[in-house]
Amino acid sequence: MAASGARRGGSLACMSSGTLRDLGLRAKAASRVLASTPGGCKDAALDKAAVALVGSADEILAANGTDVANAVAGGVSATVVDRLRLDEKRIESMGSGLSSLASLADPVGEVLDGWVRPNGLAIRRVRVPLGVVAVIYENRPNVTSDAAGLCLKSGNAALLRGSSGAIHSNKAIAEVIRGAYRSAGLPEDCLVFVDDPTRESVPEFLRLDGLIDCLIPRGGRSLIETVKEHATVPYVIDGDGNCHVYVDASADLDMAVAIVANAKTQRPSVCNAAETLLVHADIAQRLLEKLDPALESVELRGDRASRAILGENRVAPATDEDYATEFLDLILSVKVVAGVAEAIEHIGRFGSGHTEAIVTSDLDNARRFQQEVDAAAVVVNASTRFTDGEQFGFGAEIGISTQKLHARGPMGLRELTTVKYLLDGTGQVRT
Amino acid sequence: MAASGARRGGSLACMSSGTLRDLGLRAKAASRVLASTPGGCKDAALDKAAVALVGSADEILAANGTDVANAVAGGVSATVVDRLRLDEKRIESMGSGLSSLASLADPVGEVLDGWVRPNGLAIRRVRVPLGVVAVIYENRPNVTSDAAGLCLKSGNAALLRGSSGAIHSNKAIAEVIRGAYRSAGLPEDCLVFVDDPTRESVPEFLRLDGLIDCLIPRGGRSLIETVKEHATVPYVIDGDGNCHVYVDASADLDMAVAIVANAKTQRPSVCNAAETLLVHADIAQRLLEKLDPALESVELRGDRASRAILGENRVAPATDEDYATEFLDLILSVKVVAGVAEAIEHIGRFGSGHTEAIVTSDLDNARRFQQEVDAAAVVVNASTRFTDGEQFGFGAEIGISTQKLHARGPMGLRELTTVKYLLDGTGQVRT
Numbered sequence: 036m037a038a039s040g041a042r043r044g045g046s047l048a049c050m051s052s053g054t055l056r057d058l059g060l061r062a063k064a065a066s067r068v069l070a071s072t073p074g075g076c077k078d079a080a081l082d083k084a085a086v087a088l089v090g091s092a093d094e095i096l097a098a099n100g101t102d103v104a105n106a107v108a109g110g111v112s113a114t115v116v117d118r119l120r121l122d123e124k125r126i127e128s129m130g131s132g133l134s135s136l137a138s139l140a141d142p143v144g145e146v147l148d149g150w151v152r153p154n155g156l157a158i159r160r161v162r163v164p165l166g167v168v169a170v171i172y173e174n175r176p177n178v179t180s181d182a183a184g185l186c187l188k189s190g191n192a193a194l195l196r197g198s199s200g201a202i203h204s205n206k207a208i209a210e211v212i213r214g215a216y217r218s219a220g221l222p223e224d225c226l227v228f229v230d231d232p233t234r235e236s237v238p239e240f241l242r243l244d245g246l247i248d249c250l251i252p253r254g255g256r257s258l259i260e261t262v263k264e265h266a267t268v269p270y271v272i273d274g275d276g277n278c279h280v281y282v283d284a285s286a287d288l289d290m291a292v293a294i295v296a297n298a299k300t301q302r303p304s305v306c307n308a309a310e311t312l313l314v315h316a317d318i319a320q321r322l323l324e325k326l327d328p329a330l331e332s333v334e335l336r337g338d339r340a341s342r343a344i345l346g347e348n349r350v351a352p353a354t355d356e357d358y359a360t361e362f363l364d365l366i367l368s369v370k371v372v373a374g375v376a377e378a379i380e381h382i383g384r385f386g387s388g389h390t391e392a393i394v395t396s397d398l399d400n401a402r403r404f405q406q407e408v409d410a411a412a413v414v415v416n417a418s419t420r421f422t423d424g425e426q427f428g429f430g431a432e433i434g435i436s437t438q439k440l441h442a443r444g445p446m447g448l449r450e451l452t453t454v455k456y457l458l459d460g461t462g463q464v465r466t
Numbered sequence: 467m468a469a470s471g472a473r474r475g476g477s478l479a480c481m482s483s484g485t486l487r488d489l490g491l492r493a494k495a496a497s498r499v500l501a502s503t504p505g506g507c508k509d510a511a512l513d514k515a516a517v518a519l520v521g522s523a524d525e526i527l528a529a530n531g532t533d534v535a536n537a538v539a540g541g542v543s544a545t546v547v548d549r550l551r552l553d554e555k556r557i558e559s560m561g562s563g564l565s566s567l568a569s570l571a572d573p574v575g576e577v578l579d580g581w582v583r584p585n586g587l588a589i590r591r592v593r594v595p596l597g598v599v600a601v602i603y604e605n606r607p608n609v610t611s612d613a614a615g616l617c618l619k620s621g622n623a624a625l626l627r628g629s630s631g632a633i634h635s636n637k638a639i640a641e642v643i644r645g646a647y648r649s650a651g652l653p654e655d656c657l658v659f660v661d662d663p664t665r666e667s668v669p670e671f672l673r674l675d676g677l678i679d680c681l682i683p684r685g686g687r688s689l690i691e692t693v694k695e696h697a698t699v700p701y702v703i704d705g706d707g708n709c710h711v712y713v714d715a716s717a718d719l720d721m722a723v724a725i726v727a728n729a730k731t732q733r734p735s736v737c738n739a740a741e742t743l744l745v746h747a748d749i750a751q752r753l754l755e756k757l758d759p760a761l762e763s764v765e766l767r768g769d770r771a772s773r774a775i776l777g778e779n780r781v782a783p784a785t786d787e788d789y790a791t792e793f794l795d796l797i798l799s800v801k802v803v804a805g806v807a808e809a810i811e812h813i814g815r816f817g818s819g820h821t822e823a824i825v826t827s828d829l830d831n832a833r834r835f836q837q838e839v840d841a842a843a844v845v846v847n848a849s850t851r852f853t854d855g856e857q858f859g860f861g862a863e864i865g866i867s868t869q870k871l872h873a874r875g876p877m878g879l880r881e882l883t884t885v886k887y888l889l890d891g892t893g894q895v896r897t
Contacts, residue, residue, distance in 0.1 A: 067814070071837055152859060156848055165870050166840065244694075248870050263675075263698040269871045290893040297895035383498070405888050406502055409597065417587055417891025426896070427887075428583055439596050439679050439884040440700045441872040453870040456858075457836050460848025462721040464728035465857070 055239050058227050059194060059246030062167045065224035066192035066248075070164050072221065074141035077187055080219035081137040085130040087215040088180060088208070092126045098207035099176065106174075106200055114304075119174045119201055129180040129208075132431075136188045139430045142448040143190045157459040162452045164190030166248035169268070170433070171196045171240070173254050176204035183212050183226045185433045189451035194247060196229040196240060206230065241266040249441075249451070251434055271442050271450075273434030275361045276306030276389035278419040281378040281404070282322055283395035284315040290416065291322055291394040296329040297418040298392065304363050306435060307390050307422040311358060311368040313378045319371045320344050330367065337369035344371075358385045375400045379407045386410060388437045390422040411437060411444035486670050489658050490625060490677030493598045496655035497623035497679075501595050503652065505572035508618055511650035512568040516561040518646040519611060519639070523557045529638035530607065537605075537631055545735075550605045550632055560611040560639070563862075567619045570861045573879045574621045588890040593883045595621030597679035600699070601864070602627045602671070604685050607635035613682075614643050614657045616864045620882035625678060627660040627671060637661065672697040680872075680882070682865055702873050702881075704865030706792045707737030707820035709850040712809040712835070713753055714826035715746040721847065722753055722825040727760040728849040729823065735794050737866060738821050738853040742789060742799040744809045750802045751775050761798065768800035775802075789816045806831045810838045817841060819868045821853040842868060842875035 069077075088095070099121040106116050142162055149159035168191040172178045179195060186193035197205040209228035217223045229240070241250070241262060250270040252262045262270055280298050282291040298309035314322050323344045335345065336353040350369065357368045358381070372378050375393070382391050392414035393404040401415045412422040422444060424432020429447030436442040442450035500508075519526070530552040537547050573593055580590035599622040603609045610626060617624035628636040640659035648654045660671070672681070672693060681701040683693045693701055711729050713722040729740035745753050754775045766776065767784040781800065788799045789812070803809050806824070813822050823845035824835040836844045843853040853875060855863020860878030867873040873881035 067838075067840075070840070150859065152857070156852060158858060163840075267694040269869055271871065287893070293893060293895050301896050407498075409498075409501070409594075410886070412887040412889055414889040415891060417889055417894040418896055420896040421587060421889060421891075421894065422887070426583070427589060428581065438700055440702065443884050444887050453874050455841070456843040456853070456875050458843055458845040458848055458852060460846060460852075462718070462724060463848040463852065464724050465732050465849055465851040 055229065055231070055236060055243060056246070058229060059167065059243045061224040062192040062194045062227040063246050065222040065227075066164065066166045068222050069187070069190050069192055069225055070143075070166070072190070074143070076219065076221065077141070077190070078137040080216050080221050080225075081133045081184055081187060083219045084180070084184070084212045084215035085133040085137075087211045088126055088130040088133070091207070091211045092123055095126060095204065095207045095211065096121060096123070098203040101203045102176075102201050111200070115174055115200075119176065119204070121176055121204060125177065129177050132177075132181055133184045136184045136431055139188065139448065141188070142452050147454060154463050155461060156463050159457045159459075160454050161457055162449075163455045165451060165453050167192045167194050167246060168451060169194040169196065169240070169243075169247045169250045171237070171250070171252045171254065171258065171262075173198050174200045176201050176208055178253065179205045179208045179228070180212060181431075182433060183209070185431055185448065185451060187216075187221075187225055188431075189448045191248075191451055192224060193226050194229065195226065197232060199232040202230070202232055237261060238265045241268060243268055248453075251446075253434055271434070271436050271440075271446065272438045273446075274389070274437035275387045276308070276422075276435070276437070277311070277359065277361045277385060277387040278307060278309045278390045278392070279311045279313055279378075279382050279386060280309045280392045280394065280419060281313040281372070281375070281382070282315060282318065283375060283393060283397060283400050284317040285397040285400065286315075286318065286322075286394040287396060288318065288322055288325055292326050292329055294392065294394055294416070294418050295326055298420055299330065299333055299367050300365065301418070301420055303365050305420075306361070306363075307420050308363070309367070309392070309419050310360065310362050311370065311381075311385070313370050313372050313381055314341075316340065316371050316373055323369070332365050334366045335369055336366065338371060340371035341369040361387065375403055379404065382408055382410075388439075389435065390414060390419040392417065392419050411435070486660065486662070486667060486674060487677070489660055490598065490674045492655040493623040493625045493658040494677050496653040496658075497595065497597045499653050500618070500621050500623055500656055501574075501597070503621070505574070507650065507652065508572070508621070509568040511647050511652050511656075512564045512615055512618060514650045515611070515615070515643045515646035516564040516568075518642045519557055519561040519564070522638075522642045523554055526557055526635065526638045526642065527552060527554070529634040532634045533607075533632050542631070546605055546631075550607065550635070552607055552635060556608065560608050563608075563612055564615045567615045567862055570619065570879065572619070573883050578885060585894050586892060587894050590888045590890075591885050592888055593880075594886045596882060596884050598623045598625050598677060599882060600625040600627070600671070600674075600678040600681045602668070602681070602683045602685065602689065602693075604629050605631045607632050607639055609684065610636045610639045610659070611643060612862075613864060614640070616862055616879065616882060618647075618656055619862075620879045622679075622882055623655065624657050625660065626657065628663060630663040633661075633663055668692060669696045672699060675699055679884075682877075684865055702865070702867050702871075702877065703869045704877075705820070705868035706818045707739070707866070707868070708742070708790065708792045708816060708818040709738060709740045709821045709823070710742045710744055710809075710813050710817060711740045711823045711825065711850065712744040712803070712806070712813070713746060713749065714806060714824060714828060714831050715748040716828040716831065717746075717749065717753075717825040718827060719749065719753055719756055723757050723760055725823065725825055725847070725849050726757055729851055730761065730764055730798050731796065732849070732851055734796050736851075737792070737794075738851050739794070740798070740823070740850050741791065741793050742801065742812075742816070744801050744803050744812055745772075747771065747802050747804055754800070763796050765797045766800055767797065769802060771802035772800040792818065806834055810835065813839055813841075819870075820866065821845060821850040823848065823850050842866070
């Protein structure tokens with residue numbers, strides 16, 4: 036019903052007219068309303084949107100069919116088509132994602148701390164929405180509903196810019212969600228979808244100063260470079276994950292095999308998968324021989340020592356380029372190191388600051404590794420694959436930050452907020 | 467003694483050679499050592515630097531004399547010369563600033579929160595240094611020691627770039643502090659001073675990706691614009707303060723007069739001084755007449771209503787440009803408004819997100835103002851002048867952020883850190 040409401044609303048102006056700046060202004064206006072909207076209203080709107088998505092599955096699937104047909108005709112790779120393709124189950128999952136957001140605690144209004152100054156001035160530091168959160172993303176239509184929901188829950192208007200390849204799916208999804216917001220009594224511009232996904236419009240988008248409070252680019256290295264080059268709006272980078280597992284001499288070898296195999300093969304296409312194995316020279320022979328069968332499907336590229344152990348047929352020579360690469364594939368770089376110091380040094384040189392793991396039973400080495408490795412997540416005796424909003428228990432995630440300012444690691448609702456200082460006085464002045 | 471140690475060290479290579487990139491690499495290397503340095507060592511180095519500054523006052527004053535003479539010869543304004551000029555008292559104050567930093571709690575290592583996941587994986591969120599903090603600043607030599615001290619205390623290497631007008635003073639101060647660090651057993655490159663303050667080198671500085679973890683530009687609007695245009699390194703903007711005081715119909719008029727006068731005149735040249743008075747129409751006449759004598763030294767620029775009340779000779783006509791301007795001078799814009807809604811709207815249009823104040827005795831209006839005004843600090847019944855690290859009780863301040871990401875409002879030691887997730891497992895893998 037919400038969806039039919041969206042259609043009754045006629046053409047969605049956000050999509051059919053207006054410059055980027057106009058769209059930003061509309062999101063900004065909606066964000067002002069949203070900043071003062073009680074949590075219960077936001078949750079009701081999320082629930083309505085969840086129901087509306089499932090109820091509009093036919094329309095969404097029809098729109099998605101157009102995108103998929105265009106992709107296939109355009110010779111796009113099977114992986115990309117798979118990310119693009121929706122079915123009823125995926126739409127249900129988008130809906131349940133919105134419902135589960137509704138059940139999380141509202142981050143807005145949390146008093147982080149508060150104190151009274153000697154002059155009697157009371158100060159509180161309070162969590163407030165950022166305002167307008169913009170997301171640039173690629174061919175995954177589910178990001179449209181995920182990002183819209185995370186933004187609404189955290190009190191932010193969402194300004195979303197998907198890719199041209201998913202334009203029909205994204206528009207259909209956005210239309211349904213906007214209708215649900217409207218029927219819940221919220222401004223439909225709490226979600227503004229940008230209907231010009233041409234590359235030419237990216238730089239203008241990146242310069243909507245005063246209208247975008249936080250930009251989250253979700254894409255490959257070239258998008259990140261474009262953002263760094265052109266953006267004048269504030270942004271948080273969801274960057275590469277060139278993750279390492281270092282197996283110390285003291286490691287339980289069975290545990291090490293399980294962790295390395297999991298980190299590399301459980302889902303190789305994601306940013307928290309491991310790309311390089313570092314192994315202590317003292318146990319390299321035993322570990323690699325034990326690990327080899329578990330990595331049967333994995334191409335290995337190693338240094339001289341690892342090639343000597345597993346054979347030059349099994350292990351191709353690794354270059355610095357290999358050590359620097361996020362393969363996102365069933366490929367693993369291998370290096371035999373003299374100890375934890377060399378492992379930390381290698382990670383300092385090649386790591387991307389995402390997730391680094393050590394397998395060890397030595398307390399000093401565990402502590403030193405966690406202390407000295409500079410990454411969003413530093414793991415002792417577990418897989419790198421746990422760096423994830425859901426695995427962390429955040430309930431939701433809009434990305435994983437590899438930068439240090441504002442947000443580091445999985446970004447949940449908290450990272451979509453800022454703070455405001457509230458000062459309460461009785462006439463205090465400075466002397 | 468520490469200072470003579472610095473001189474014994476011979477030429478300070480950081481200042482006499484090396485590209486900007488080399489300087490960044492040296493700061494980065496020092497930051498790795500500093501990240502694992504116990505708080506006691508950092509505090510000892512700060513105390514040594516404090517003693518060394520005072521002990522080297524003669525050399526520093528001699529160097530400062532050169533800068534002051536050049537400034538005077540160059541026809542620089544008296545205000546700028548005053549900011550530039552050091553004396554024994556100012557050097558003592560720089561030293562006591564470093565000593566007082568030593569007495570503050572170490573922010574590094576604080577466990578912000580921690581929890582255990584259902585699979586037994588323990589997660590801690592821990593405060594860690596950013597790495598290298600770069601500061602670009604203008605003709606205030608005390609910033610060299612203040613920024614160096616704040617960075618050291620928070621475990622960051624400082625990469626400082628002052629202006630050409632203070633180059634001799636800054637070099638002398640940096641040399642003394644580096645010597646003190648060395649004599650305390652820390653890398654002298656915990657402070658790297660950039661000896662090329664030409665405008666041409668700014669863009670290169672702003673693109674030291676991977677070497678600068680956080681840039682803090684402290685300067686006027688043109689510096690901020692340059693940073694937004696060229697920076698590819700992460701930055702936090704210490705921006706303008708176009709601050710307002712809104713006097714509600716329910717305000718205690720004596721309190722309102724005291725607050726407005728304090729906010730405007732106590733120190734008009736700083737960012738938390740008020741620039742615009744908004745006053746409710748119902749009390750405009752009484753308030754303005756009562757306020758007028760307290761603002762004797764202040765030029766007023768107002769709307770039609772305020773000019774009718776105080777006379778067209780007393781109040782010049784205000785333009786939108788006036789309402790948008792941070793005067794930093796004894797000038798105040800005035801506007802009579804219909805109520806809190808119009809005040810909030812005016813602030814939304816012209817405010818810079820720094821500090822906004824309401825004087826009221828009406829609880830609803832106080833709450834609404836704090837809720838709806840989007841600024842770093844929103845004040846009820848006190849002067850805008852309290853938005854300041856020292857006034858907040860932070861013990862120190864490196865600037866006041868007017869942006870929303872990472873830091874908002876006064877930036878103390880906490881804002882010079884980031885977090886790291888430490889995961890402790892017993893062999894957990896993802897299924």
